[in-house]
Structures are given as C-alpha cells and as structure tokens.
Amino acid sequence: MHDRYDSVILHFAARAFMVPLIVVFGIYVLLHGESSPGGGFQAGAIVAAAFVLARLTLGNRHGGRSLPMWLLTVLACAGLGIYMFGGILPLLLGGNFLDYGVIPVEWYNQFAGEPKTSRAAGIFIIEWGVFLGVASVLVILYDHLTDAESDD
Amino acid sequence: MIWWLELGFFGLLILAAVVALTVRDMIAAVATLTAYSFLAAGLLALMGAVDVALTEAALGAGITGVLLVGAFSRLDRRTPD
Numbered sequence: 410m411h412d413r414y415d416s417v418i419l420h421f422a423a424r425a426f427m428v429p430l431i432v433v434f435g436i437y438v439l440l441h442g443e444s445s446p447g448g449g450f451q452a453g454a455i456v457a458a459a460f461v462l463a464r465l466t467l468g469n470r471h472g473g474r475s476l477p478m479w480l481l482t483v484l485a486c487a488g489l490g491i492y493m494f495g496g497i498l499p500l501l502l503g504g505n506f507l508d509y510g511v512i513p514v515e516w517y518n519q520f521a522g523e524p525k526t527s528r529a530a531g532i533f534i535i536e537w538g539v540f541l542g543v544a545s546v547l548v549i550l551y552d553h554l555t556d557a558e559s560d561d
Numbered sequence: 562m563i564w565w566l567e568l569g570f571f572g573l574l575i576l577a578a579v580v581a582l583t584v585r586d587m588i589a590a591v592a593t594l595t596a597y598s599f600l601a602a603g604l605l606a607l608m609g610a611v612d613v614a615l616t617e618a619a620l621g622a623g624i625t626g627v628l629l630v631g632a633f634s635r636l637d638r639r640t641p642d
Contacts, residue, residue, distance in 0.1 A: 438615070446611035446612040446615055447612070447615060448612070450616065451612070451615045451616050451619060454616065454619035454620050454623070454624060455615075455619050457624060458619055458623040458624060461623075461624065461627055465627065547624055550628060551624075551627065551628065551631065554628060554631040554632060555631045555634070
C-alpha cells in the first residue's frame with residue numbers, strides 16, 4: 410500500500426484517464442449541486458476518491474507529491490473558514506447567522522447576465538466550504554492510516 | 562418500477578451481506594462489503610434517491626473499502642473466529 414506498484418498500463422490509466430476524469434466529474438457535481446443531484450459533500454467524496462486512487466497506484470510518497478500534508482491541512486482549515494464566512498457575511502449585512510436572503514447579488518447578475526437569487530449564492534459559498542473540507546479530510550485520513558513511518 | 566431488477570438487487574444484497582459476515586479472510590470480507598455498498602447504491606438510485614446513491618457509491622464503495630484495507634494491513638489477515 411505504501412510502495413509504488415510497477416505497471417506501465419496501471420500508471421498510464423490512472424494518471425492519464427481516471428484521476429483527471431474523476432476530478433472533473435467531482436467539480437461538475439459541485440457546480441450543478443443546486444439544480445441536479447449532487448452537492449458539496451458528494452463532490453468532496455468523489456474528488457477525495459481520485460486523490461486516494463493516485464496514492465494507491467503511484468505509492469504514498471510519489472502520488473502525494475502534488476498534494477502534501479501541509480497543503481491538505483491548509484485546505485481543510487480553509488473549507489471551515491469559507492463556511493464560517495458564508496455564515497457571518499449575512500450577519501455583517503444586517504441579517505441573522507446563515508440567513509442568505511440579505512446577500513447582495515444584483516451586481517453579479519448585471520455582470521453575468523443571469524437571474525440568480527441571493528439564497529442560491531449563499532448556498533454556493535457553503536457548498537465550496539463543505540467541498541474543500543470533506544475532500545481534504547478524507548485524503549488526510551488515508552494518509553495517516555497508511556503512513557509507513559508512524560508505528561502507533 | 563422495474564420489479565425484477567429490484568428483486569435481483571435485493572437478492573444479491575442479502576447474499577453479499579451474508580458472505581461478508583461469514584467469510585474468514587478479512588480482505589474478502591472488505592471486498593464483499595464494497596459489493597454490498599454498490600448494490601445498495603443501485604437500489605437507492607432505482608428508488609429515485611440519486612443524491613443518496615451518489616454518496617453511497619462514493620463513500621461506501623470507494624473510500625471505506627480503501628480505509629478498511631489500510632487498517633487491515635496493520636492487523637492479522639485471518640480472523641480467529
């Protein structure tokens with residue numbers, strides 16, 4: 410589980426097809442979470458599965474090079490911070506905690522030319538926080554469980 | 562709606578659960594548990610709960626199996642009972 414399994418076909422399939430496709434599908438599930446099945450939690454689980462697949466095929470050290478532990482920790486904390494930001498932002502604008510109805514979106518609708526309600530915008534912020542938190546925490550779980558150096 | 566498909570899924574689900582409980586090899590138990598999760602996800606999708614099915618397929622059939630195999634790699638592979 411810690412070592413790299415030497416197979417050209419396995420490495421090519423994992424690196425060139427499966428991991429990028431799974432990440433793109435996870436982002437799709439995240440961005441379409443309001444109008445179709447999906448959301449932050451599901452997208453986070455799918456993207457975490459992609460990174461765990463990279464670690465399984467390429468080995469822990471080699472596969473985890475692009476996403477080391479310190480970056481994962483920062484991303485998990487950033488996810489919690491984004492969630493808190495989405496909760497406190499309506500508080501600053503005169504509403505209650507997590508009351509998305511007061512978030513101003515008129516400037517965004519004029520800029521993008523689409524009618525988006527403020528509640529959808531608030532849920533979108535929350536979904537990004539959940540996505541970052543779930544994805545990085547699941548990868549951190551795998552890294553700690555299969556860490557070769559720690560023997561506890 | 563497609564009653565014979567649901568019946569087949571239910572039968573395979575119960576079979577996978579019984580095999581996962583009775584098999585001696587831990588890795589085989591994890592594999593059948595993964596199959597159980599995937600069949601449960603198919604049943605949920607058939608019932609119209611695509612959201613739950615997506616979560617079950619990603620977490621139950623993907624991450625949980627890998628985490629359990631990682632945990633068993635530190636333990637004995639065969640269970641004594």
